[in-house]
Amino acid sequence: MTDWYRLGENQHVIESGERAFHYGDGLFETIAIRDSEPRLWDHHIDRLLAGCKRLGLDIPRSPALRRRLEVGIRESDHNTDFCTAKIIVTAGSSQRGYGRSMPTQAAIYLGLYPGVPLKPQAYNNGVATIMCETRLAVGSPVAGLKTLNRIEQVLTRSECLATGAFEGLTYDADDRLICGTMSNVFIVKNNAVRTPSLERCGVAGTMRRHVIETLGGEGRDVDVTDLNEDDLAAADEVFISNSQIGVVPVHRCGGYKWVIGNTTREVMALLAKNGVNECRV
Amino acid sequence: MTDWYRLGENQHVIESGERAFHYGDGLFETIAIRDSEPRLWDHHIDRLLAGCKRLGLDIPRSPALRRRLEVGIRESDHNTDFCTAKIIVTAGSSQRGYGRSMPTQAAIYLGLYPGVPLKPQAYNNGVATIMCETRLAVGSPVAGLKTLNRIEQVLTRSECLATGAFEGLTYDADDRLICGTMSNVFIVKNNAVRTPSLERCGVAGTMRRHVIETLGGEGRDVDVTDLNEDDLAAADEVFISNSQIGVVPVHRCGGYKWVIGNTTREVMALLAKNGVNECRV
Numbered sequence: 001m002t003d004w005y006r007l008g009e010n011q012h013v014i015e016s017g018e019r020a021f022h023y024g025d026g027l028f029e030t031i032a033i034r035d036s037e038p039r040l041w042d043h044h045i046d047r048l049l050a051g052c053k054r055l056g057l058d059i060p061r062s063p064a065l066r067r068r069l070e071v072g073i074r075e076s077d078h079n080t081d082f083c084t085a086k087i088i089v090t091a092g093s094s095q096r097g098y099g100r101s102m103p104t105q106a107a108i109y110l111g112l113y114p115g116v117p118l119k120p121q122a123y124n125n126g127v128a129t130i131m132c133e134t135r136l137a138v139g140s141p142v143a144g145l146k147t148l149n150r151i152e153q154v155l156t157r158s159e160c161l162a163t164g165a166f167e168g169l170t171y172d173a174d175d176r177l178i179c180g181t182m183s184n185v186f187i188v189k190n191n192a193v194r195t196p197s198l199e200r201c202g203v204a205g206t207m208r209r210h211v212i213e214t215l216g217g218e219g220r221d222v223d224v225t226d227l228n229e230d231d232l233a234a235a236d237e238v239f240i241s242n243s244q245i246g247v248v249p250v251h252r253c254g255g256y257k258w259v260i261g262n263t264t265r266e267v268m269a270l271l272a273k274n275g276v277n278e279c280r281v
Numbered sequence: 282m283t284d285w286y287r288l289g290e291n292q293h294v295i296e297s298g299e300r301a302f303h304y305g306d307g308l309f310e311t312i313a314i315r316d317s318e319p320r321l322w323d324h325h326i327d328r329l330l331a332g333c334k335r336l337g338l339d340i341p342r343s344p345a346l347r348r349r350l351e352v353g354i355r356e357s358d359h360n361t362d363f364c365t366a367k368i369i370v371t372a373g374s375s376q377r378g379y380g381r382s383m384p385t386q387a388a389i390y391l392g393l394y395p396g397v398p399l400k401p402q403a404y405n406n407g408v409a410t411i412m413c414e415t416r417l418a419v420g421s422p423v424a425g426l427k428t429l430n431r432i433e434q435v436l437t438r439s440e441c442l443a444t445g446a447f448e449g450l451t452y453d454a455d456d457r458l459i460c461g462t463m464s465n466v467f468i469v470k471n472n473a474v475r476t477p478s479l480e481r482c483g484v485a486g487t488m489r490r491h492v493i494e495t496l497g498g499e500g501r502d503v504d505v506t507d508l509n510e511d512d513l514a515a516a517d518e519v520f521i522s523n524s525q526i527g528v529v530p531v532h533r534c535g536g537y538k539w540v541i542g543n544t545t546r547e548v549m550a551l552l553a554k555n556g557v558n559e560c561r562v
Contacts, residue, residue, distance in 0.1 A: 007297040014295035014302055016288040016392070021295055022369070023431035024305030030377075055432070056439065086377065088303070091435075096311075096367065096394050098431060098463060099438035111297070113377050137418035137482065139454020142432055149430035150304035150379060151336070151423055154372075157380035158337065173420020173481075182379060200454075201418065 006072070007086070007111030017093035018107070019100070024148035026090030026106070027051040029206075032244050033115070036073055036080040039275060040243065041066060043206035048089065051145040056102025059089055065108075072110050082115040084244060088148070118245050123268065123281045126251035126260045127166035129240075132156040132181065136172040136201040144204040157181040167240060169232075169253055172201050177227040180240050184208035185250075187227065188237035188263040194223040207241040207276075214270050237261040246276040287353070288367070288392030298374035299388070300381070305429040307371030307387075308332040310487075313525050314396070317354055317361040320556060321524065322347060324487035329370065332426040337383025340370055346389075353391050363396035365525060369429070399526050404549065404562045407532035407541045408447035410521075413437040413462065417453040417482040425485040438462040448521055450513075450534055453482050458508040461521050465489035466531075468508065469518035469544040475504040488522040488557075495551050518542040527557040 005013045019025035029048050032039040045062045052059050059065065069087065073080050092107035094100055134155040142149070152170075160168030160181050167180045178196050179185055184205040186195045193215060198204045212222045232238070238250040238258050247268050249260040272280035286294045300306035310329050313320040326343045333340050340346065350368065354361050373388035375381055415436040423430070433451075441449030441462050448461045459477050460466055465486040467476045474496060479485050493503045513519070519531040519539050528549050530541040553561035 005297075010293075011296050011298075012293040013297050014299065015292045016294050016390075017292075018295065018302065019435075021299065021302045022309075022429065023435050024429055025432060025435050028303075055435070084377070096365070096392075097438070098434040099442040100435070101442070102439055109297075111377075134422045135420060137421040139416060140418040141415045141436055147432055148303065148305055149432045151306060151428055151430045153379040154300075154304050154306050154381070155336070155422055157378070158383055161380040161382070 005107065005109045007109050015093045017095070018090060019092060019094055020088065020090035020148050023098060024150070025055070026057070026088060026148045027055065027146055028086060028088045028148060029146060030243060031085045031087065033073060033080055033083045033085050034277065038066070038069060038085060040206045040210055043209050047146060047204065047206065048087070051142070051147065052089065052106065054142060054145060055091070055147070056104055057089060057091060057106040058103040059106045059108065069110065072112060076112045078112050078114050082117065084113045084115055086111040086113065090148070115244070117278065118248065120281065122166070122248050123279065126249035129167045129169050129180070129250050129253040130160055130163050130165040131254050132159045132168040132170045134159060134170070136170055136178055138172045138174050138200045140201045143201050144198045146203050153181055171229070175228055177229065177232055178202040183240035183242040186211065186222070186239050186241065187231055187235040188261065189235055191263055192223065193220065193263060193267070194225055194227060194231070196227045197224050205241055205243065207243045207246060210276070211241050211247060211267060211271070214274050215267065218270065232256060237264045239264045239267065246271050246279040286388065286390045288369070288390050296374045298376070299371060300373060300375055301369065301371035301429050304379060305431070306336070307338070307369060307429045308336065308427055309367060309369045309429060310427060311524060312366045312368065314354060314361055314364045314366050315558070319347070319350060319366060321487045321491055324490050328427060328485065328487065329368070332423070332428065333370065333387065335423060335426060336372070336428070337385055338370060338372060338387040339384040340387045340389065350391065353393060357393045359393050359395050363398065365394045365396055367392040367394065371429070396525070398559065399529065401562065403447070403529050404560065407530035410448045410450050410461065410531050410534040411441055411444050411446040412535050413440045413449040413451045415440060415451065417451055417459055419453045419455050419481045421482045424482050425479045427484050434462055448531070452510070456509055458510065458513055459483040464521040464523040467492065467503070467520050467522065468512060468516040469542065470516055472544055473504065474501065474544060474548070475506055475508060475512070477508045478505050486522055486524065488524045488527060491557070492522050492528060492548060492552070495555050496548065499551065513537060518545045520545045520548065527552050527560040
């Protein structure tokens with residue numbers, strides 16, 4: 001039987017031997033709850049299971065996890081028409097020392113947080129971004145996964161907050177464009193949509209997958225490839241994706257500026273038709 | 282005023298918003314306590330301060346930290362002639378979200394753990410190691426620092442435990458030899474001592490620094506440089522270092538075998554003279 005802990009209610013629910021605290025030994029998912037239902041559940045579960053396989057963590061199957069989340073949603077004091085669930089899966093408590101036997105029975109934590117919708121201007125007029133100075137390490141053994149090792153995002157996001165920009169874009173140590181601090185990035189050139197490969201670092205977002213699959217379903221394949229500053233400079237349009245906000249146009253990054261073009265509008269309209277109401281502008 | 286928390290006494294001392302739990306947003310030091318004194322204190326503090334500077338964390342000055350550790354040692358139930366202190370410095374609790382304003386007043390946690398001395402055979406006959414399959418990411422913005430983002434070490438150490446080897450050596454994603462899962466590595470060729478550069482990944486161990494400084498004080502500079510499998514294969518001797526065990530000879534890694542030679546013996550004798558009693562064989 002897996003233990004579930006409710007975050008936010010008991011301030012001291014986390015045991016002092018918890019490996020997530022000592023080593024970041026675990027994973028998480030941040031799930032948009034809309035009309036009391038978890039959005040893109042299958043995408044979140046797929047990534048979580050891929051992470052559990054990589055880290056040697058045993059968790060219950062998807063239906064059991066979902067039932068438990070639904071109990072949390074029902075019991076929540078938040079407005080569950082529009083809120084955020086965070087599921088944290090960890091290797092639990094242990095003695096001191098990096099190693100453990102694998103697979104390890106996971107501990108699971110659930111937190112529900114109020115939703116914070118973006119203002120319509122963000123979707124209508126786009127958002128400003130900066131280019132972060134901090135670079136992402138290359139060749140991570142957990143590339144693409146959403147682990148609890150997020151110091152790179154703490155550093156890049158804090159850079160961004162200090163400037164007041166909505167988001168910061170990041171390069172890896174080899175000058176490849178990878179993602180935003182809390183989002184994935186897409187660039188449009190001559191109506192073709194491309195997004196960075198996340199084989200070497202970065203987090204493969206659920207909304208990124210939803211965008212790729214939605215466009216693919218329209219016969220417009222997204223090119224997942226290596227991109228760099230030249231590609232960004234030459235782009236006609238740029239947009240970012242994130243599970244909580246859907247897709248948002250980007251009108252600038254530092255000195256580079258872009259229009260909010262037809263392709264971005266089309267992507268947003270498709271998403272709005274396809275379960276991501278925030279993109280309805 | 283900085284809060285201090287004592288690990289291990291209260292099982293639930295960690296707040297559910299703690300950023301170390303959510304993001305690994307912090308640093309740690311594992312300090313050998315010998316005769317009730319912290320060994321290599323200045324080296325630990327130097328690395329901790331470098332980490333705090335990088336992560337934008339504010340902590341008390343070294344004398345205040347040391348006095349607090351000494352109180353912990355005095356009040357400990359462990360045999361403080363030979364035990365281990367772990368100091369964890371974190372960004373404390375916050376709302377959900379990667380970013381924070383910097384500098385952040387740190388939260389500090391202290392744990393004292395029983396010491397586990399190695400058997401004399403390890404120092405006399407050397408230890409067996411494996412080469413880990415997991416590679417370390419390259420170009421980390423926190424290379425050399427001992428952050429709480431340690432999934433790479435969880436993966437490599439768990440590989441090692443599964444084989445029963447004493448330690449696992451690790452390459453980075455570019456095939457450079459970097460370190461052990463819980464130690465640093467030195468190779469000896471024609472009496473010259475070399476150790477991998479940690480500019481791109483890895484943790485710069487306090488005992489590694491002590492070895493480099495001790496040998497430097499004898500007019501035998503350690504070459505800190507890029508090393509690879511060819512260097513390992515051609516080595517006359519190999520040894521590892523760690524704050525808790527000092528220096529231990531390595532007699533094999535997978536198919537490569539080495540003698541326990543004069544240089545390793547000399548290093549161990551110098552350390553034994555210089556405060557690391559475990560190396561007295």
